[in-house]
Amino acid sequence: MKSSSFEYHAPKTLDDAVALLARHAEEEARVLAGGQTMVPAMAMRLARPGHLIDINAIPGLDQISLTDHAMRIGACVRHAALGATAAPGPFGRLLGLLQHHIAHLPIRTRGTFCGSLANADAASEWCLLMVALDGRIEARSTAGTRMIDAEDFLLGYMTTALAPEEMIVAAHLPTLPPGTRVGFHEFARRAGDFAQSMAIATYAVAQGRITAPRIAIGGVVSRARRCPEAEALLHGATPDPALFQEAARQAATHAPLVEEDPYLRSLTETSVLRALTGAA
Amino acid sequence: MTEPQTRHITLRVNGQAREITTPVRKTLADALRTDLGLTGTHLGCETGLCGACTILVDGRAMRACLMLAVQAEGHAITTIEGLAPSPSELHPLQQAFCRHHALQCGFCTPGLLTTLVEFLHDVPNPSEAEIREAISGNLCRCTGYDTIVAATLEAAAMLRPQP
Structure with missing residues (x-):
């Protein structure tokens, strides 16, 4: 089947993206990052968004930043970028162990870490990682940015604390001290x-x-x-x-x-x- | 419902720039097949499960049914039609598939080949188990996979730089 009609937006800035979300929240506006769940859901008409806000053209969202104690994963970082080489030590090993299990190669090249959190499937490896390591979600709307603990973000089966006019900008994960067994x-x-x-x-x-x-x-x-x-x-x-x-x-x-x-x-x-x- | 939204876009496919006007809801797979006539990209399930529509986007294997055509603008697309280096010479993977009878009906073959091109680029010396995992997202209902794996092992050897 083919998806129902929608209006497509490809904003170039985060400000534009959240403004579009706020303007069209009532018409089921949805954020499109990797689309590996959203697009098939639309093809099956399980999802019929009135507006799709494609965030792939916003500079910087595909960035991973790593400090001594934490990793920040931007909203457009693909599963494939989060293998064992993404970070040193036990944290990188754990990423590698999980990434290997996420769907298939051609899905991992396109699907995103943060999209997986927004989808909140009970079988999501990244949701499991966020809960295991006390990760936090950086959510943004026209009202500003808020940080949400993974425990408070995941409300239940495919249900999150994200408001209709909010989007995930990044996920934050504490890394693991050297010597940690994973x-x-x-x-x-x-x-x-x-x-x-x-x-x-x-x-x-x-x-x-x-x-x-x-x-x-x-x-x-x-x-x-x-x-x-x-x-x-x-x-x-x-x-x-x-x-x-x-x-x-x-x-x-x-x-x-x-x-x-x-x-x-x-x-x-x-x-x-x-x-x-x-x-x- | 108002008129469906369309966009005029330029797709760069197999090294050629092609312009189309497309409804925004059209998938890249449909645009390749119906607008550009590149019917080598096959559509099985249209939900990302069967792997038949796998193409290369900037060299990475992706599902053409899970991308909108409008999202492909600015990216280099390679379809099965662009894999062979010339009209008279097949890609080493295609040659190995022929030799090993790694296809019967051929429906899954374009997706298997594109997936394997990226895989062999990343993993030039794969084990049989690694190959089986790499193609776990490509459904073949004819061959039973053994000949596909054998062909891939041979192609890997052909593609590796000779010492």
Whole structure:
């Protein structure tokens, strides 16, 4: 099928983009970045925006900036730009582990990190990363710029805190200190397919004990979420297989699954266990 | 509904500048096929899943069905028609596909070739597993993929600089 008709805008500045959003918010104006979800949704007439605001011509939005402790990812940065070489150390390794699972090569060249956040699919690897590392979203409207914690941004299945007249300008992620161990595991039916279940595990070890453990799960829940019970169990403990097994069990037991299903709970447990065990 | 919005754009396809007037909602895949007559870009699902319409945009493999034609202005587009270096000589990947019978009906072939051109540029010495992952977004319902993988391994060897 072909998309319904819309008016197309290609603003050259952010000010123009948010002004267009504000002017046409009532007519379902939507921001177009990579379009790898929006365009097929329009082709299937699941989305019928009255106005498309293409932000690809705005200079600077395709930039990644990296400081010692944080990465800022502009709204037009493609998945393909966020592999293991995008940052040194454990943070770069984690990016590489995740990027590899995002759709297929010709989708990764076009789809964007921030678009994935705006779409807020429960199976989004980047949403999972934002929750795991306490990332923040930089949102802009004609009223100004605000920063939104990932936890507050992701409201539920494909639902975010972004207002109709707001657009994501960038995502901010704290990087990980040297020595942090990072692991990721995903179950999908085939390469590049949506995650059925996935988990990120990161932790450091000081004097033989786990510090700063972070466990986050996605796919099986309506939005990516942390596993506080598993993190509490890991904190201060000595890493060993029995501990990881128990932490994975805790994470699965307390996970608010999209439906009560022993198979999904088992996938959750195994995802967390493999992310923890594989963390290096 | 008011008249559909149109734009006059210049597309740079296979090294040639082509001007068209297109409704803004038209995908690049449709513009290539219906406005420019480049029907080598095949349309299977029109939702990005099958990979048949994959083309190269500034050298990167992308789905032509997931881009609007108006978004392609200012970018260098390469379609399957632009892959061979001359009318009498095929691209090494095309030659290897012929030798290995890596196509039967040929519907998926343009998308596989464009995807693999970018892949072999990035990964000149791939393993069989890496090739299988690279083409995981291209559906072929005839060959079973084995001959495609074999052809790609051979083309990779042909394309690598000789020591």
